[in-house]
Amino acid sequence: MKLYLDPGHGGSDPGASGNGLKEKEINLDIALRIRSLLTTNYENVQVKMSRTNDNTKSLQQRTDEANSWGADFYMSIHCNSFNGTANGYEDFIHNLLSNQSRTAGYQDILHSEIIKANGLYNRGQKKANFHVLRESTMAAFLSENGFIDNSKDAALMKQTSWRQKVAHGHVNGLVKAFNLKRKAGKPSDPIKHSNPNILYKVIAGSFNSKKNADARVAFLKGEGIEALVTTKTISNVRWYRVQAGAFKNRKNADERMNAIKKTGADAFIES
Template sequence: MKLYLDPGHGGQDPGAQGHGLNEKDVTLDIALKLRTILQNDYENVQVKMSRTSDTTKSLSQRTSEANAWGADYYLSIHINSATSSASGYEDYIYIGLSNSLTAKNQGIIHEEVLNVNELKDRGKKKANFHVLRESSMPAVLTENGFITNAHDAALMKQASWRQKVAQGHANGLAKIFHLKRKSQPEPTPPIPSPGTLYKVIATSFKSRENADELVTLLHDKGFEAFVNSTTISGETWYRVQAGAFSDRSNAEERLTQLHKAGFKDSFLIAE
């Protein structure tokens, strides 16, 4: 899918103004967010923007560029203005189209954007706008709220709202062109943090010689064992360790084996 994405106005043309906002800034931010969503989330998507910064570009330059590129769809993003009481979302296709694929696509965009934009529905409309008339591919122009309305403008000032509007447009385009989501890479498994270690102690001695003798006896019985010294209340003790397990059930099984083999003083410690 080749999308020509047209943030309205720009440069010397600020577009509509109100409540400290310029239309050209809001439309550009929504369009840039939309481009990022499409390129990051979907396969086989190409996006060409009429502008990616605050530059001046004529309407004829925009449509000529889209036509020469061979875009599959022309999406023009705008913000409305009127009296302070006017509010809500509406979109437009060329006035000469009815019962067409373009009209069907308009309905999909309309529904998906309204699902997320928290604006009143002003309906699907038609107009003789240049970008709709002169573009040779299906085209829609969306009017995303009224910059002259306090409620709508308050939303426009929120980056999270502009992100949602971009996502609504992306959802509509994904439905129209049956876009396939990119497969997400498998998350890197977290490095396990050190857990509890269950040590099986055959017994402890104050005498190293006695501990060594028990190690020999355990070896004769088929158990791996070694001496591990530790200090308790200022005294050195020699523990004969016969296993260490992260799973307590495995440690308990080894302890049972030791008891059955006659090493009744065996016990577990958790560290």
């Protein structure tokens, strides 16, 4: 199977942005993970990427390259944006395709596997007249992996472990859609073979201002929950994050996260 893998935007075209993140960077990170999972674990898979770094490439250049290479499938990776109020995952095929088309069948499979993995609100399967869906001569699919300007979706995007899960979801869909065969000696489900020494950190807020982070710590302590401020730099922007515990047991982390949410504060688990 020949996959043309297209991380949307790049170079002078950053795509959407929000919460200290740039779409072009998230797209590329997920796409590189998809390529690695496919080429490492599956037989008879060729992957050509529209870009492997932060360079500029037109939409026409991308579809021309995929068409001349003779790809079997075009997969375009994106993130969404809409004034901070919308959230969730959705994907697209071209709007002239019927629900009985081969491409629609691929979308059914991919959508199911990706939504299992990403933990996002399911906005559904959609159709559109996007260039990469219209001008590619092979079956083509475009995924919108959360809203970068939505604080909850963006909090997930900042997690390496979440981006890996999203990549796994895309790969699992491709495996089912194209009946890919696993290489000898590779585990049957790479998601289940994670590092046993993983640490689950409970993050109860991420702020541009340390003053706001300190206020969240004080609030949580008033609710009987210990917390501290840590820093993390993303895309050259410093974030002050409130960490309310780190656990080896996921169940314990879930319990702490739920306790925080009962106070009215947001929280998520980072691993």
